[in-house]
Amino acid sequence: MAEPLVFHFDVDGSDFTSAGQASVQIKKSLRQLGLPSEIIRRVSIAMYEGEINMVIHANGGVADVIVTEDCVEIILKDQGPGIENVEQAMQEGFSTATSTIHSLGFGAGMGLPNMKRYSDTMEIDTVVGVGTTITMKIFLNQ
Amino acid sequence: MTVSGLLEHGFREVVLSDGDREIDGCYMGDLLSWVMGRAQADNAWITIMSNLNVVAVASLADTACVILTEGVELPDDVRAAAEMRDVNVLSTDLPSYDAAVLLSTLI
Ligand SMILES: Nc1ncnc2c1ncn2[C@@H]1O[C@H](COP(=O)(O)OP(=O)(O)OP(=O)(O)O)[C@@H](O)[C@H]1O
Ligand SMILES: [Mg+2]
Numbered sequence: 033m034a035e036p037l038v039f040h041f042d043v044d045g046s047d048f049t050s051a052g053q054a055s056v057q058i059k060k061s062l063r064q065l066g067l068p069s070e071i072i073r074r075v076s077i078a079m080y081e082g083e084i085n086m087v088i089h090a091n092g093g094v095a096d097v098i099v100t101e102d103c104v105e106i107i108l109k110d111q112g113p114g115i116e117n118v119e120q121a122m123q124e125g126f127s128t129a130t131s132t133i134h135s136l137g138f139g140a141g142m143g144l145p146n147m148k149r150y151s152d153t154m155e156i157d158t159v160v161g162v163g164t165t166i167t168m169k170i171f172l173n174q
Numbered sequence: 175m176t177v178s179g180l181l182e183h184g185f186r187e188v189v190l191s192d193g194d195r196e197i198d199g200c201y202m203g204d205l206l207s208w209v210m211g212r213a214q215a216d217n218a219w220i221t222i223m224s225n226l227n228v229v230a231v232a233s234l235a236d237t238a239c240v241i242l243t244e245g246v247e248l249p250d251d252v253r254a255a256a257e258m259r260d261v262n263v264l265s266t267d268l269p270s271y272d273a274a275v276l277l278s279t280l281i
Pocket of ligand 2: 084085143144
């Protein structure tokens, strides 16, 4: 593919029982492109964790996925409360999730660590009271 | 052992999308981010969770099947989502530990 492929999604923050539709759609699209299943799995999980975080912690946002010959880039942007202490948020087990969120199976404090684990690079750009942008890259030729 | 193969050993069919899928190992857990971080592709995933997010996680983490234990039932909307996303779901009345022990003798 010569031109990069760009996918854009609005992530609705109001319904977290059925969140994750953008990630499911991306999985489908990457399958159609014929990417290796291990790459698809890493992209899908990293994006899903970020998408769920936007829904449960930031009232939704937008997701962009850019696929080039050598990389899948995922950009998740929200205008939520921001993350006060990124280092703490990145630790396994840290969570501010409420009991409603726990009852859905989320709130273990493993999402951000999973995003880090499954991506090759991850940048968190966050300002308290303004919002959070997370950029992850998964390289295809490694 | 394939997913269909489990049906001959007391596991019940809930949604069978791809019965020929081979099961390679097992992960047991109800916290979704733990499952996404630790389960391997092609694992059977044993859980008591049965909401819509389970279908998304099973699909994205590429598990071979979900096994609902303790007699947990799948709500109709979740069943429909599993059918749509080609996710295999089985169930059993066994507690999770006993289901895992049985599974380990089969796979
Ligand atoms: N987009 C975001 N906006 C604001 N805060 C966030 C955002 N993403 C994560 N956080 C904060 O970082 C914490 C840790 O996030 P992480 O995804 O690791 O865990 P969690 O979402 O609480 O639980 P899990 O992901 O295991 O279901 C969250 O509890 C929340 O306080
Ligand atoms: Mg999370």
